[in-house]
Amino acid sequence: MKVKYFADTDTALIEFTENPVNETREISENIYVDLDATGNLVSMTIEHAKASAGLKEFSFIEVAGKAS
DSSP: OEEEEETTTTEEEEEOOOOOOOEEEEEETTEEEEEOTTSOEEEEEETTHHHHSOOSOOOOOOOOOOOO
């Protein structure tokens, strides 16, 4: 997964896979998702990210599952 932030447009792009985009769907006025040919999520674009998604800070935390 890659997260890119474009300060000049206040846009966040979250890329989940490198699959080719087949379709883009508007989720809300500022949020779009890209889907591959089988309907799997490829990426998400959040426009006006600081205001609409509260993107002032980004952190990543991996939570380990229980050992079997």
